Amino acid sequence: MSFSTLGLSEAIVRAVTERGYSEPTPIQKQAIPAVLSGGDLLAGAQTGTGKTAGFVLPILQRLTDSPPKSQPRGFPPVRALILTPTRELAAQVEESVRHYGKYQKLTSMVMFGGVGINPQIDKLKKRVDILVATPGRLLDHVQQRTVDLSHIEILVLDEADRMLDMGFIRDIRKILALLPKQRQNLLFSATFSDEIKSLADGLLDKPALIEVARRNATADTVAQKVYLVDREKKRELLAHLISEHNWHQVLVFTRTKHGANRLSEQLSKGGIPALAIHGNKSQSARTHALAEFKKGSLQVLVATDIAARGIDISELPHVVNFELPNVAEDYVHRIGRTGRAGAEGEAVSLVCVDEHQLLRGIERLIKRELPKEIVPGFEPDLNAKPEPIQNGRGSRPGGGGRGGQRPGGNRPAQKPAGRSGGQGGNKQPPHRSSGRHQ
Known part of the structure; x- marks a missing residue:
């Protein structure tokens, strides 16, 4: 046709x-x-x-x-x-x-x-x-x-x-x-x-x-993998994977704007060109980072969920969940950035002990178990205790509810962020100005 x-x-x-x-x-x-x-x-x-x-x-x-x-x-x-x-x-x-x-x-x-x-x-x-x-x-x-x-x-x-x-x-x-x-x-x-x-x-x-697609389905063209690692070693493991496999055009997701800034700065200091994109960035900075990433001169783009909405790059090869989302459905949105239009892509998640419950919720949602792998030199401590996940969009540690969804299935509004257009976790309806500077 x-x-x-x-x-x-x-x-x-x-x-x-x-x-x-x-x-x-x-x-x-x-x-x-x-x-x-x-x-x-x-x-x-x-x-x-x-x-x-x-x-x-x-x-x-x-x-x-x-x-x-x-x-x-x-x-x-x-x-x-x-x-x-x-x-x-x-x-x-x-x-x-x-x-x-x-x-x-x-x-x-x-x-x-x-x-x-x-x-x-x-x-x-x-x-x-x-x-x-x-x-x-x-x-x-x-x-x-x-x-x-x-x-x-x-x-x-x-x-x-x-x-x-x-x-x-x-x-x-x-x-x-x-x-x-x-x-x-x-x-x-x-x-x-x-x-x-x-x-x-x-x-x-x-x-x-x-x-056109089964609800909450992930594309068959996306190869999904989980790397089990301690929370303190995630950044080192990410840098290792990027360098070891010579990855380019890597879209990395964090839960927070602060986390995106910190990770991009650390990667850049380590010799891996990276920029962050989120609501607190000026429009010119966001446009510049996207343009550099699209043309391939920027190796890594670190983004929050909301800032990444609208990123449309054909044949984007790699998406990395540096932190799992607190809402299981967002995992599907994130990895949907790769494997588009029949092209193959790879979605990697770095999962620490804090996120095991979130991972189980994602697997229930997509109705499949994700393959797990441990990289030599980055073995997780089997005696490590999980810590509550305080930041991100979820309303309580572990994302709450079944499959990482919010209790009762209600989607809370984002906290108003003024000119930042950023993220938050407020369940009250925002003042009208909450969207003005998106």
């Missing part, structure tokens, strides 16, 4: 072909016709499935086929709104809009916090057909009356599970109240939690349902 058989115009197919794609992925085969039909869509798709093109391509087609119905006074109307949880993902999605729409007469822009608002206001004074935004900064513009959402024809909630996880539900509901009732709604989520189902029930009208 080719893209041209899905109902896309020659101009769009040409742009897709120039990006090096000739055959649609499973999510694209199902999502593109569904979106072109004009109906609502609920899609379960993990990272690396090609979901972005699955909604961008048909949106470009639909907006081109039907000119805007009216031209109100003041700011030109935005016709399609794509909401994403992080700056990186917003930038990535808008880049896709520009690449795939290069032969269309549609215009687009990206909008997120952490940068000046005035250049965004200037762009909004011109025609913007497709707006990609994070919720908090979009509401900043709404408050200043610099954006018109009353003519939105298509709404996309991308990575809706992560938006809820980051505490954006109140912002999302405020935005929904500003949109016209007659519109097409597309909701994409890696998981279908109770919160996602509740949001979908209130948002979608008789949606088409697409689920």
